[in-house]
Every structure is written in C-alpha cells, then in structure tokens.
Amino acid sequence: MRKFYLVFLFGVLASSCRERISSPGPVSLTFDEISSLKVGGEAAAEITTYDPITQKLFVVNNSDGLSQVDVIDFSDPVNPTLLSPIEITPFGGGLNSVAVKNGMLAIAIEAETKTDPGTIVVFETSNLLAPVANLTVGALPDMVAFSPDGRYIVSANEGEPNDDYDIDPEGSISIIDTQKGFEVSTLGFASFENQRAELEAKGFRIFGPNATFAQDIEPEYVTIDPTSDFAWVTLQENNGIAKVDLNNKMITDIFPMGLKDHMLSENEIDVSDRDGISGNFQNWPLLSFYMPDAIETFQVGNNNFLITANEGDTRDYDGYSEEERIKDLELDPVAFPNAELLQQDENMGRLTITRxxxxIDQDGDFDVLYGIGGRSFSIWNGSTGELVRDYNRLEKELISAQPNLYDDGRSDNKGVEAEGIEIGEIRGKNIVFVGLERSDAIMVYQINGAAGLQLLQVLDGIDKPGDTGHDAPEGLLFIPAEESPNGKPLFIVSSEDDGKITVYQN
Known part of the structure; x- marks a missing residue:
C-alpha cells in the first residue's frame, strides 16, 4: 500500500507542478559569475543575508580574531563595496548566523563560554548604531531565520558540550515574536523522552555520554514554510528533523531520518582514498545515517516538502569521540566472514564510521557498520517526515561534469560533504543549489514536482588563472528578481576558507 501511495503521490505532484511552473518558450536557467569580494581570511565569509530595503549584504566574519558582521553596499552587484562593520564583541563570543526581513537584521551570537545561554541581537537595517533588541536564547545559537511574514525569528540553539564533555547544555529552539515586544519562547526536548525507544528504532541517535535526551539533542539549521505557520529544524548529530508549530510555540514532532543501505544497487559508495581509483563506486556492507546540515522547504500545491543536504557530522571531543576507522575495529566473524579483506586500506579499512x-549483542565486536552522512541530498514529506527521494547521483554527476573537482582524498570520510542547500524560483521554475564543502563547488538543479531533478550546472567559481574558486562554500543565498538591486535573479556563495563572497547572475 505504501509503494502505491508514493507512486500515486509522485504522479499527482508532478502533474500539479507541471501545470504551475510551465511557461512558453525556452528559459535559460544558467548562472554566470559577475563579481566577487574578499572580506578576510579563513572564517571571514560563512553566512550572508540580503536586505532589499537598503540594498546591503550582511556577512558573518570571525576571521583573524574578529567577531563582526561585515556590511556591503550591494546596490551595484557588479561592484560590491565594504562599508563599516557591526562589532559583535560587546554582545558575546563568536558570531554564527545572520538573517534579514522587513528592515530587521537578526544576529545569532554564542556566549563567551559556548555552553552558556546565547544571544539574538536585532538591529534595524536603516540604523546599525544600536540594537533594538538584545535577547537571551539557548546555548550556542547556530542558525537564525525569519518567518516569511516577518513576525517570528527562530533560532536553532545547538547546545554542544564542552571539549571535556562534562558540561552538556540542552539543545533548544527559540521563537521570538516581533509583534509582542520580541517575546522569547525557548523550547526544549525533554517531553520526547518517553518516545526515545520508538525514535531510536527508526534511526534516531541518542548517544552522548551521561546525557539526558534533552541534552543530547543538537539543533542545527532552520527552515520555515511560506505561510509562516511551521518551522523544521535539523538535528544533525541525532539524524532527525524537529517540526515546530510557531503560532502555538511548541515542538510537535521529531522525524527520525532512518538509515541508508549501501548494499542496495542505487546506493553505491566510494569508501577508499587508497584504491587508486577516483570515484570507485561499489556496494559495501554499510548502513549510513543521513545527518543533514542545511534544510529548505518548498510547496507543491498545498503540500510542504523539505530538502536536506546530508553532510554528516560526528562528535569528536577530548572527552568523547565516536570516530573510528573500520580497520581498527574488531568485526564479528559471523556477520563479516571476509573481515580481513574488508579491512584492507584499498577496501573499507580507512573508512571513518561511528563506534x-x-x-548489537554487546560482546565487544561489531556486528553492523554505521556510516556518517548520506553523501546526497534528500526530499522529505514535511507533514510526516517520510522520505520522498534520496538523490544519490550527486557525486557521480560531479565527476561526469567536472572530474577535477572530485576530491578522492575524502572518499574515506563523508565524501563531497553536501552541506548547504538553497531554493529559488526563476520564472516559475524551482531551482535547487547544493553546496559541496569538500569539492568547492555548487551543483545547480531544476526540481519538478516533489521528486523530479535535473542537473543544470556546476559552479566552481574559477574564473581566472590562480583563482581557486569557492574554498569550502558554506552559505548559499538566492535573491529573486523582484528583490534584486538590478532586477535580475542573483545567487551568492559565501566561502569560509578563503573569506570570499562570489556573485552569480541568471
């Protein structure tokens, strides 16, 4: 029955989307680089947001001991110009995220001690001299977002432990109501403790040493539906997504993301950097957690769908680390009769997994191998959390389009690391941008319905001799034509390793 339902759903959604996005005549959906601006060194350009009212960009900059928001005059996208920055040190420690809506700029700032409660500071974009609100939220606010109507500011408070892993604050989600004097409601996850066994059975992870359910949750990234009623927050290390009712200020669901079976033909994976073959995709006895970072939402008809970049992430601290190479594990001889062969470097030996x-039987050896990250991007049903499509061709299409960008040296550890995701609409067509942190590239797709995907372009940012392009693209930002300073759709890449923003135009 489930298979029939999905086939029927795909057909209905694809038909609905064709009716909605069809347009006469050929439409160019490619992007060309029109400018770039270096704002600092490593960690200087992590996340960027745009204010159409003042035509300014606001960029996270934590490079060279700085903690500031760089402000850029973007009235001429071909010639972006740095203005005076907003200093963040008076408000806390490191700067993590920025967002803009209706002339308001929200900035997510962690405390000097990251396990202490963090801060969301709000400025008017027309007056950056003093904030209009300075608000306390949960520990380590990692991502901040406005609802489309501008009423709510939502903060994903990651609540990471300290390096010794003897202080572990609760992860939380804060909802700030701009229409009620910036009233803050911070939501925790303790009420889901009684669902732990059910969630874990479906691939959810609760595993930090001595951590309660609420402490172990680590919210990462936020997306909000077009009607401003619901938010979805990735819980990366936990392999899940939380659904949040913004109007009633409550977390309604946790969606476990399940596991990816790499013995299935469609889930081939390159597991070794020592096999002498770039892109040696094969089936292996491995189950991987998706562990998404960025998430976006889109609608087909009245249905909300989610799209995630399945980067993968581990807990690797002085006090606790889950990482291990397969060759350093003792494998169960019944489950893995060919263990000696599997553990060779040219096979699975060097693959980093979670221990x-x-x-399973608690006898000291491993009966199942669990991988880190989906090496893909996925589409999920926003109401049920059910997987609609896992797009596994990401790495293969990169190699086919630009083989020089595939870093085989990362095959043993999360691959290309799909980290960023962004959705934009151009003349009725939905475009998906997927940032590949380890390949320094952006994959551009057209999405049809809830599941149809077509690769349009690979953006590597290399436009002249000696230019390395995007060095670890982190932030992806689409500016629609109606908000763009030049009336054309723009796409901006923020790269944290080289401190550069790159501007593309459709």
Missing part, C-alpha cells in the same frame, strides 16, 4: 553503535 557509538554496531555492537
């Missing part, structure tokens, strides 16, 4: 799970 937090896998010893």
């Amino acid at each position: 937090s799970q896998g010893d």
